[in-house]
């Protein structure tokens with residue numbers, strides 16, 4: 001099965017609890033079976049919670065990792 005991974009936009013909405021109920025439900029179903037998106041979401045939630053300590057770190061900070069955006073969009 002070729003499920004599309006959750007895209008960055010949706011993941012960041014989820015991390016900020018701004019996603020619609022429908023999106024959230026759909027995402028949750030995907031996350032249940034996709035460890036990759038789950039860890040991306042956890043990572044996003046982490047950087048959203050703790051970016052206060054040193055804004056300067058942002059410049060060379062956490063590399064964006066290799067987001068696998070669905071290229072078939």
Ligand SMILES: [Zn+2]
Nearest residue numbers: 005006034037
């Ligand atoms: Zn996924």
